[in-house]
Every structure is written in structure tokens, then in C-alpha cells.
Amino acid sequence: MTEQTPFPRGSVATGYNGEGVENAPGQDAPKPTLADPVGSAPAAWATEPEPEQPEPAPAPVKKAPAKKAAKKGVGPSGLKKIKTRVPAGPRERPTVIVDNLHITYKVWATGKAASGRNSEKKGLLARTPALRRAREVHAVRGISFTAYEGDAIGVVGTNGSGKSTLLQGVAGLVPPARGSIFSLGNPTLLGVGAALMNELSGERNVILGGLALGLSMEEVRAKYDSIVEFSGLEPEFLDLPMRTYSQGMAARLRFSIAASVSHQVLMIDEALSVGDRQFQQRSEARIRELRESAGTVFLVSHALPAITKTCNRVLWIHKGKLIMDGGVDEVIQAYTDSENGPE
Numbered sequence: 536m537t538e539q540t541p542f543p544r545g546s547v548a549t550g551y552n553g554e555g556v557e558n559a560p561g562q563d564a565p566k567p568t569l570a571d572p573v574g575s576a577p578a579a580w581a582t583e584p585e586p587e588q589p590e591p592a593p594a595p596v597k598k599a600p601a602k603k604a605a606k607k608g609v610g611p612s613g614l615k616k617i618k619t620r621v622p623a624g625p626r627e628r629p630t631v632i633v634d635n636l637h638i639t640y641k642v643w644a645t646g647k648a649a650s651g652r653n654s655e656k657k658g659l660l661a662r663t664p665a666l667r668r669a670r671e672v673h674a675v676r677g678i679s680f681t682a683y684e685g686d687a688i689g690v691v692g693t694n695g696s697g698k699s700t701l702l703q704g705v706a707g708l709v710p711p712a713r714g715s716i717f718s719l720g721n722p723t724l725l726g727v728g729a730a731l732m733n734e735l736s737g738e739r740n741v742i743l744g745g746l747a748l749g750l751s752m753e754e755v756r757a758k759y760d761s762i763v764e765f766s767g768l769e770p771e772f773l774d775l776p777m778r779t780y781s782q783g784m785a786a787r788l789r790f791s792i793a794a795s796v797s798h799q800v801l802m803i804d805e806a807l808s809v810g811d812r813q814f815q816q817r818s819e820a821r822i823r824e825l826r827e828s829a830g831t832v833f834l835v836s837h838a839l840p841a842i843t844k845t846c847n848r849v850l851w852i853h854k855g856k857l858i859m860d861g862g863v864d865e866v867i868q869a870y871t872d873s874e875n876g877p878e
């Protein structure tokens with residue numbers, strides 16, 4: 536479990552110079568230009584930087600073996616540092632600016648979260664002080680990028696590299712430890728775990744989900760048939776509680792509800808991989824439409840072909856750092872070729 540704090544909202548990012556972004560992944564990415572940080576743009580929110588904390592004493596730097604250190608362009612993680620230019624595209628207006636974002640989770644060594652003062656005093660752990668030391672997982676380490684209207688951004692990386700955490704940060708579900716996130720509108724995160732009500736029928740969940748997305752009852756009624764049709768669920772299932780659905784069926788319904796409205800920023804975390812082939816094709820086409828309607832779509836997936844077909848840009852994350860940000864072909868190629876690439 537994570538330790539969460541209320542997520543401040545408020546100021547606004549406008550006037551960003553929307554040119555191609557030169558990115559030295561995870562390290563020397565340029566600072567976004569934020570003119571008029573408070574006020575006049577469409578509804579937006581931003582995290583507020585935390586008050587300055589004294590920097591902890593630097594950990595002793597482990598020297599890389601002489602042979603490796605001599606290898607030009609290779610960072611301490613053993614990954615080749617690659618500078619890329621994000622391909623010129625429909626980059627008029629930024630929709631998401633992530634500036635030097637750090638996200639940490641605090642967990643007890645036993646796997647229990649540091650959920651409150653009392654948890655220290657309760658149970659067996661209280662008698663075994665060595666075990667109940669909190670551990671910090673630094674899941675996102677200084678990531679910076681800017682997303683633009685019309686961008687469909689694939690996010691790739693091995694298991695545990697920080698992809699989901701990054702999207703959860705952008706969605707405001709986990710607070711940044713450091714850094715800032717600026718966004719137009721409220722980014723919608725569609726994950727496999729996104730909550731619908733298991734005890735309610737599919738039909739009720741379509742209505743509930745539509746209302747939760749800000750549609751009026753009339754708009755939900757008008758979209759109802761197309762949502763059900765898109766999901767491909769047999770009509771008889773719509774009367775049954777969601778808990779009787781398979782994981783794939785539930786994921787299809789969730790995607791269909793979320794994709795029925797245009798989002799300024801829609802983030803999809805592995806939700807596509809659970810549907811069948813036909814549904815995946817429909818979903819990929821819908822992502823392209825959403826992107827064309829000037830929204831920004833983020834797609835976290837281990838299915839590289841899905842990313843190749845739907846995205847114009849890819850972020851490669853490794854151990855919480857942005858390794859590469861660029862066009863689909865070059866990033867997928869570098870990721871696939873890397874020893875830190877797909878398992």
C-alpha cells in the first residue's frame with residue numbers, strides 16, 4: 536500500500552514553446568517554459584513543488600570497472616545514453632508537462648505499507664524492531680517530458696521500471712516526492728484495475744461510468760448502444776453483475792465506456808492486452824481516433840506491435856529513469872536491441 540497525501544491542484548501551464556523537444560533522457564532534459572503559471576488557461580492543475588529539503592549526504596559512488604567506464608556514451612546503469620529529437624508532429628499545444636518528477640513509495644520491509652503511527656506498535660512486528668524498518672522504493676527518478684495535442688505516446692520498459700507509477704502520477708493518484716506535473720483538463724487513467732461496481736449489472740455500470748466521466752443522463756442514454764456494441768459483450772450479460780464477468784469482459788466494458796468520450800488526456804495501462812484479437816483491433820482504431828480528435832493518449836504496454844500501430848512517439852523507462860524519448864521505430868528498435876529490453 537502507498538502512503539498518499541492530498542494532491543494539490545491549481546496553477547496553470549500556458550504559453551509553452553511547442554517545438555520538438557530535445558531530450559537527454561532522464562538527466563538533462565530541458566526545463567519546460569511555463570509562462571503565466573497561474574490563471575488564464577483552460578482548466579488545469581499542477582502539483583506544487585515541495586518545500587526545499589536539505590539534500591541528503593551523497594551516497595559513495597561506486598566506481599564502474601575500468602573497462603566499462605572507458606566505453607564512450609555508456610551510463611552507470613550500463614545503458615547507452617541516447618539523445619533523440621522527438622519527431623515533428625502536430626505539436627501545437629502541450630497537454631502534459633512533467634518536470635523532473637520523482638515518486639517514491641514507502642513500504643515496510645515485510646511488505647506492509649507504512650499506513651499510520653499505530654502500525655508500529657501493533658502485533659508481532661512491534662517485538663522485532665529490525666523487521667519493521669520502512670523501506671523507500673524510488674519508482675520514478677527525475678523524469679521530464681512534454682506531451683502535445685495529437686500525441687499518442689507508448690510507454691515501454693521491463694517489469695517494475697515505473698511505467699504505471701508514472702501514469703498514476705500524471706493522473707494525480709500518487710503524489711510526487713519532487714518535481715511538477717502540469718496538465719490540461721483531468722487526465723483519465725484507464726487501467727485493468729479501474730473501478731466499476733462489481734455488484735451492479737453491466738448495464739448499470741455503463742450508466743455509472745458514463746456519469747462519472749461527466750456525461751449527462753441523456754448523453755449516456757444516447758451513447759449506451761454504441762458502448763455495448765463496441766464492447767462486444769453478449770446482450771444477456773448486461774443484466775448480470777459485473778463480478779460474473781471474466782477479466783477480459785470487464786476490461787472490454789471499461790475500455791468501451793472510457794473510450795466513448797473524447798479526453799484531453801487518456802492514459803491506458805495494459806487494458807488492451809486482455810481483450811481478444813478483434814477487440815484489440817477495434818481498440819487500436821479507437822485510440823487513433825481519440826488521438827486525431829486532438830487529445831493525447833498514453834499507452835503502457837508490453838505488446839510492442841500495439842504501440843507501433845497506435846503511437847507516434849515512445850518513452851522508454853528503465854529503473855525509474857527516462858532512457859529514450861523519440862519516434863516509435865527508433866525507440867522500439869533501441870529497446871528491443873538493449874540487454875535491458877523486453878524479457
Ligand SMILES: Nc1ncnc2c1ncn2[C@@H]1O[C@H](COP(=O)(O)OP(=O)(O)OP(=O)(O)O)[C@@H](O)[C@H]1O
Nearest residue numbers: 536537640642672674693694695696697698699700
Ligand atoms: N503500491 C506500491 N507500493 C510499493 N511499491 C510499489 C507500488 N507500486 C509499485 N511499486 C514499486 O515501484 C516500482 C515501479 O513499479 P510499476 O508498477 O510502476 O512498474 P511497471 O513498469 O508498471 O511494471 P509492470 O510492467 O510490471 O507493470 C517497482 O519497484 C514496484 O515494486
